[in-house]
Amino acid sequence: MAFDFQGIATQFVAHYYNTFDTNRKALAGLYRENSMLTFESSQSLGAASIAEKLAGLDFQKVKHVYETADAQPTATGGIVILVTGKLAVDDESNPLTFSQAFQLCQDPQGQWFVFNDIFKLIYG
Amino acid sequence: MAFDFQGIATQFVAHYYNTFDTNRKALAGLYRENSMLTFESSQSLGAASIAEKLAGLDFQKVKHVYETADAQPTATGGIVILVTGKLAVDDESNPLTFSQAFQLCQDPQGQWFVFNDIFKLIYG
Numbered sequence: 001m002a003f004d005f006q007g008i009a010t011q012f013v014a015h016y017y018n019t020f021d022t023n024r025k026a027l028a029g030l031y032r033e034n035s036m037l038t039f040e041s042s043q044s045l046g047a048a049s050i051a052e053k054l055a056g057l058d059f060q061k062v063k064h065v066y067e068t069a070d071a072q073p074t075a076t077g078g079i080v081i082l083v084t085g086k087l088a089v090d091d092e093s094n095p096l097t098f099s100q101a102f103q104l105c106q107d108p109q110g111q112w113f114v115f116n117d118i119f120k121l122i123y124g
Numbered sequence: 125m126a127f128d129f130q131g132i133a134t135q136f137v138a139h140y141y142n143t144f145d146t147n148r149k150a151l152a153g154l155y156r157e158n159s160m161l162t163f164e165s166s167q168s169l170g171a172a173s174i175a176e177k178l179a180g181l182d183f184q185k186v187k188h189v190y191e192t193a194d195a196q197p198t199a200t201g202g203i204v205i206l207v208t209g210k211l212a213v214d215d216e217s218n219p220l221t222f223s224q225a226f227q228l229c230q231d232p233q234g235q236w237f238v239f240n241d242i243f244k245l246i247y248g
Contacts, residue, residue, distance in 0.1 A: 038194045070162045072240045082225040082242035101206040101222035108217045116196045118206040124248045
């Protein structure tokens with residue numbers, strides 16, 4: 001636990017949702033060949049497939065406001081993050097509540113990427 | 125991804141919440157020396173400390189009803205799970221919404237245990 005996992009997680013989460021909301025296609029760069037996305041229980045494997053899934057989501061505009069991003073180091077040098085927050089799509093006035101779990105790993109160049117990504121909307 | 129991560133996750137989640145609701149102290153057996161719990165952003169390290177934290181939570185009765193438990197394998201043979209659900213404590217009639225992320229790992233005997241555990245209540 002010698003590294004600043006919470007700081008890395010906080011930076012990642014800010015970057016992830018900012019990219020999601022402003023340039024969704026650029027999210028591809030945060031995933032790798034063997035990365036996984038489970039989006040509302042639908043699974044995608046690999047950066048290309050994940051980017052296609054995210055680009056095809058049925059809204060034009062989206063704004064995420066995350067409220068908490070709790071992080072823990074893993075046994076193998078990764079970081080697990082649980083995010084909770086709200087998002088607003090297009091001109092909907094009622095924001096949706098979501099929860100999202102990530103595992104970040106480092107590639108051989110030391111770059112952090114998303115290995116695991118599970119997203120769920122939460123209905124009151 | 126040759127192993128049945130979703131089946132293991134489903135079994136684990138059923139066992140975890142049943143144990144939580146009926147015999148909270150027995151949860152200690154699901155953690156190990158280096159396991160981590162972040163409960164409402166408060167951190168505990170190690171099975172003993174985690175069990176003490178969970179045993180000391182300020183309610184007598186609790187009933188978890190989980191709604192979804194999406195699982196993914198990790199790069200190192202573990203399983204990441206994102207659970208969403210509701211829980212009712214004591215005689216409160218209004219259930220609370222929660223989200224919880226786990227990483228399960230296997231010990232040298234092949235027994236699955238909780239390495240990472242992050243729990244958050246979600247307020248509408």
